[in-house]
Amino acid sequence: MLPLQIRQLAVCIDNKALLHNIDLTLADKGVSILMGHNGAGKSLLLRCMHGLIEPAAGSLQWAGIHATDINSRHRQAMVFQKPLMLNRSVAGNILYVLKLRNKPKDRLQQHLQTAELESQSRQSARSLSGGEQQRLAIARALACEPEVLFLDEPTANLDPEATQKIESQIHHATGKSIKVIMVTHDVAQARRIADDVVFIHKGAITEHTKAKTFFTTPESKQAHDYLAAYVKPV
């Protein structure tokens, strides 16, 4: 469904312009990463791309189809910053999506496997640990078999091993040529998996660069300062 084309997008809530003058084109497969300070508008932009928010101005199209069109959202899946666990078992959470999307039930096992949750398939999803919930949320999103996967800080608060498991799930997804658009504050992680980086500052995009150049020579001053703060030893 690529390319994603955003033209002069603005989002206002309560008369506050939370996103403004957003111009962005995402044409290539792989992992695009959104970075920026807390409250910069990353989650908001992600939700706009997924068609959950009606923009106040401008346009946002997936290969010519408006993002808010159900036909484009139907081919995407999103893992929210605080993922919702349906009040049922781990398996029940995945089966819910399989049934919703008319996928065969026997794919359950395979999804549980990639999330490494086979042994907990009957446990209540809400009793899983934070990292396990994240893994389940990603597995559930992958069960939709989307063409685009949005991930909003999927590894915040996770230990290195849990982070690694989630990154391997992301690799698994890109391997199936799923476009991944992800928010993260973890610079090291972004370096590991990003193909290109979009930097957002106070509701506007300051740059969109290939990962290689972004981490060595960012174009915008804001991105430079952001990276500098992370590299500095505390």
Add this chain to the structure above:
Amino acid sequence: MTTFSQVLSEVAMLLSGPDPDLIEIVGLSLRVSVTATVLACLIGLPLGALLAIRPFPGRGLCTLLINTLMGMPPVVLGLMVYLLLSRSGPMGFLQLLYTPTAMIIAQFALVLPIVAALTRQQVEDSWKDYCDPMHSLCVPTTSAVQTLLWDNRLSLLTAALAGFSRAISEVGAVIIVGGNIDHLTRVMTTAIVLETSKGDLPLALALGVVLMTIALIINALVFSSKGKLA
């Protein structure tokens, strides 16, 4: 004038052996209130959930209405159902007045707003978390209603229980539309009213004990089933 201990010993006697009249009264009470509650849940649960998640013009008014109806005195509601079912009323041709069916209708109308209002509140609270994920997955409204009802099953069980408690314990509505006819429409609460006014305190008290025991058993059943549902 009977003494308190005499009353108690008679109560014990009534409760020890199966008294056919007592069984009939208790059976009818349960039949009427359970039927009314089940019907009210079948409609009230999806109705409450829809009110919570589907915006439409007049939604605020609807919410206000069911919240108000929740506190409606049973006698007033009984009177309205009476007018509806009385011979000259719009549904008089059905000849339902003074039958158990009329009592079910009245209690249904009593329980429906309770179930719908409590469901609406509960579902609205969790909709805040479900709204984006449900839209993200493109879940149609009917499926979203089912999902939210199922995911809130424990709280909604309590809502149904509140409805049932209201039904089994009310006297005003059933006495007006049922008439407390012996062997036909006499239920526990109307019998207690009658027996007390006749001075047959042991029977009235025995019925009261049964009523409370039933409430206890049903609550215990629900309480123990919560573990399995969780």
